Amino acid sequence: MLSKKTKYALHALTYLGKHREEKAVLIHDIAEEHGISHKFLENILLELKKAGMLGSKKGKGGGYYLIKEPQDIPLSKVIRLLDGPIALLPCVSLNYYEPCAECKSEAECGINKVMIQVRDETLKILENKTLQDILEK
Amino acid sequence: MLSKKTKYALHALTYLGKHREEKAVLIHDIAEEHGISHKFLENILLELKKAGMLGSKKGKGGGYYLIKEPQDIPLSKVIRLLDGPIALLPCVSLNYYEPCAECKSEAECGINKVMIQVRDETLKILENKTLQDILEK
DNA sequence: ACAAACCCTATAAAAAAGATAGGGTTTATA
């Protein structure tokens, strides 16, 4: 399951996508719309910004805005940023690889092999679904 | 990512699958093979048994054994049992449905719609991959 | 009778997730 962080991020991105004609949207407005803690959401927007998905403007009249087209923001990117690996096992993660303690040899591990296939199929889905798909509803 | 419970369950099922000619396999042997705590593994095997995936024999000379063909044990079943929902959101889970607090209306939520599609595609994968695939390596 | 091995429940310890706090910096505008 997605963490609340990722869920909130998706809601925020959706909100920003719906208000693209506006210069900047306030954290406050997004937080209120979805009943999310202002401060918690702030941290999440910060992360999205650092990852290059959002732009922001400081000072009075400032706020956040999308700096990419919705079709260029795949779910895989949002999930990886806030939740970490998409793979089901650390030993098959492309972005967060770690060996599995209970596994003597990856080369001989059948679980590893199958999970690589699952990962590849899952990625196909999550890389193809984008914010655009959410906005189209 | 899969929890250790699910990982251990997959290792145990794999071990049992490889030793199907034997009447019963000891918890101890599986635990030792993968460096898992005996007691923790015991709880997991119990769950698998209650779910109808394993049989057991008590008393001296007892142990656990598969009571299904490996191709009849899909990953989806193991994951659901030990980790819970496969869906990325509670509001699109088939087996563990719950509404999302921050969502005013599922009918109007674009995230919900997309996650239903992701769920269906993911299930296709996890229902088709079985213990047999792991054993074949 | 006895020891081996599964069965069951409760609790503790560790890790992760969720949330809050508090001040810093920038900027529009009066």
Add this chain to the structure above:
DNA sequence: TATAAACCCTATCTTTTTTATAGGGTTTGT
């Protein structure tokens, strides 16, 4: 140029979940 609005940043606290342990109960082959 003072002020208030709004983002920026880091640290800490709380809660929940996961992981692990404990301790005894029950069954069964020999």
